[in-house]
Amino acid sequence: MFDAGDPKLQKKLLARTDGGFDKTFECAGPAPAVQSAIGATGYGGTVVLVGVNYDLVPIYTMRVNMREIMIKGSYGYSPDEFDMSIDYIARKALKTERFVDDIVGLEGLQNAFERLDDPKGDAVKIMVKP
Numbered sequence: 257m258f259d260a261g262d263p264k265l266q267k268k269l270l271a272r273t274d275g276g277f278d279k280t281f282e283c284a285g286p287a288p289a290v291q292s293a294i295g296a297t298g299y300g301g302t303v304v305l306v307g308v309n310y311d312l313v314p315i316y317t318m319r320v321n322m323r324e325i326m327i328k329g330s331y332g333y334s335p336d337e338f339d340m341s342i343d344y345i346a347r348k349a350l351k352t353e354r355f356v357d358d359i360v361g362l363e364g365l366q367n368a369f370e371r372l373d374d375p376k377g378d379a380v381k382i383m384v385k386p
Contacts, residue, residue, distance in 0.1 A: 261375060265292065265296075266292060266295035266296055269295075269296040270295075270296065270298075273296075273298065274298075275298040275299065276296055276297050276298025276299070276301055276323070277296055277297050277298060277301055278297075278298060278300075278301050278302070279297075279301060279302050279303075279304065280293045280294075280296055280297045280301065280302070280303045280304070281293075281303075281304045281306055282303060282304070282305050282306060282307050283306045283307045284307040285307030285308045285309040286307070286309060287309065287311075287313045287314060289307060290303075290305065290307075290309070290313050290315065291314075291315065291316070293305075294315060294316065294319055294320060294325060294327075295316075295319065297323065297325050298323065299323045299324060299325075300323070300324050300325075301323070301325055301326070302325070302326045302327075302328060303325060303326070303327045303328070304328050304329075304330050305327065305328065305329050305330060306330045306332065308332075315327075355381055356381050356382070356383050357378070357379040357380055357381055357382055358371075358379065358382045358383070359382070359383045359384075359385050360382060360383070360384055360385070361384070361385060361386065362384065362386050365384060368382040368384070
């Protein structure tokens with residue numbers, strides 16, 4: 257497991273992947289995540305930007321150019337893809353339980369935000385069921 261806050265993360269990923277990933281999907285959107293995705297992508301690789309950020313995101317164009325990295329955007333989903341995903345979930349063909357760390361009621365909302373905000377915590381996604 258890798259720690260996204262590790263200042264040596266990119267070097268570790270490059271070492272473990274023999275020079276970087278062929279394809280990297282950035283799904284969160286913040287500038288550090290975009291920069292990490294580019295930094296972890298190898299020569300001739302592709303970075304797909306799935307996450308959305310409404311602010312400008314600076315990137316190191318030298319790294320992109322020297323590694324000949326292609327950067328592509330992704331719209332996320334079309335209406336047909338959304339319908340297909342709902343169908344997969346309804347038929348239980350897509351196991352979504354593993355993506356949810358906890359389900360809380362409104363009374364557990366404050367604690368859920370505290371867990372998600374804890375950099376040493378293990379929660380990534382908590383669903384609220386009022």
